[in-house]
Amino acid sequence: MASHRRPKQPSRARVTVLTATAAAAVALTSQTAQADPKPSKTDVKAKVDKLYEEAEKATEKLNGAKEQQGKLQKQVDNLQDKVARGQDELNDLRDDLGSVASAQYRSGGMDPALQLFLSSDPDDYLDKASALDQIGTKQTEAINEIQGKQRALAQQRKEAQEKLGDLADTREVLGSKKREVQTKLGDAQKLLNSLTAQERAALKAEEAREAEKAKEAADRAADTAEKAASTNGGDDRASRDTDRADVSESKPSSGRASSAYAAAQSVLGKPYIYGTSGPNSFDCSGLTSWAFAQANISIPRTSQAQTGAGARINSQSDLQVGDLVFFYSDLHHVGFYAGNGQVLHAPRTGTVVRYESIDNMPYQFGVRVG
Structure with a gap:
């Protein structure tokens, strides 16, 4: 058989607690609303001025990064020009050395003593031998010069690579500072937009x-x-x-x-x-x-x-x-x-x-x- 008992009524103490809780919530909401009033024109101006000051700090760092970027770019360009010229000079030296080597090869690889014995004109041979000896000396000098050019070229390429790395870092700083300036200016504009047109006109x-x-x-x-x-x-x-x-x-x-x-x-x-x-x-x-x-x-x-x-x-x-x-x-x-x-x-x-x-x-x- 179904029960027809009446639902239990909340106690007076429970009603009191609920009522107090609701009242506190309403009061807290009211206090929150009152604690966050619209900022005054003076407050906005002070905050905007501070943001503009911070933006100018970032601007000077941005200018410094721009200046550094320009200097680095010139240094990179100069180094790359030096590398290109050095490579051309190295190629010319290698071509000259190749010509000397070809001349020696064409002169034959016969033992010098045997060439002198078989020569019909020993005096002519001795003159040629002296010339070949001079060619050998020039070849040694050319090899030494090539090696020096290669070392200088490698150093210039290394310097250029380092400068390119510095340039990339500077560009990152440039982008970061530009974003910082834009953020500060954007925040300042938002604050100014919170003022009425009349208040903005008064500030100006x-x-x-x-x-x-x-x-x-x-x-x-x-x-x-x-x-x-x-x-x-x-x-x-x-x-x-x-x-x-x-x-x-x-x-x-x-x-x-x-x-x-x-x-x-x-x-x-x-x-x-x-x-x-x-x-x-x-x-x-x-x-x-x-x-x-x-x-x-x-x-x-x-x-x-x-x-x-x-x-x-x-x-x-x-x-x-x-x-x-x-x-x-x-x-x-x-x-x-x-x-x-x-x-x-x-x-x-x-x-x-x-x-x-x-x-x-x-x-x-x-x-x-x-």
């Missing part, structure tokens, strides 16, 4: 205002220096032709730095694009190396290497317009000193060549090229 407007202030400060410094140069120089035109913000004509680098600085000024507003060095876009060291190249001065491509391009200047008070200025402990950023505490540089992705306060970045030291 703020940057534009700061750049305009920096430009005005640099212009004031240039005007002051120009007046001072005119007053102190009298009719000395050479003095007025030196750096607008550097009235110290005794500095040997002032004229050269002035030309490079003027070149950098001519590309104000050009966009920052990592890995480029003008004339339509620049990264930080691309701008400085390009500008000095316009003044017929060759300096290294990367910011770290450019620190050795001239005399070091530690104090900001000793800086002159046109000096290179370096920032961050690893020296991954460089620009031109523009006077009055301002820098002319290519800042980072999303910006253009512009003026900026030297205090916006951790200054390390300057370098006067000349």
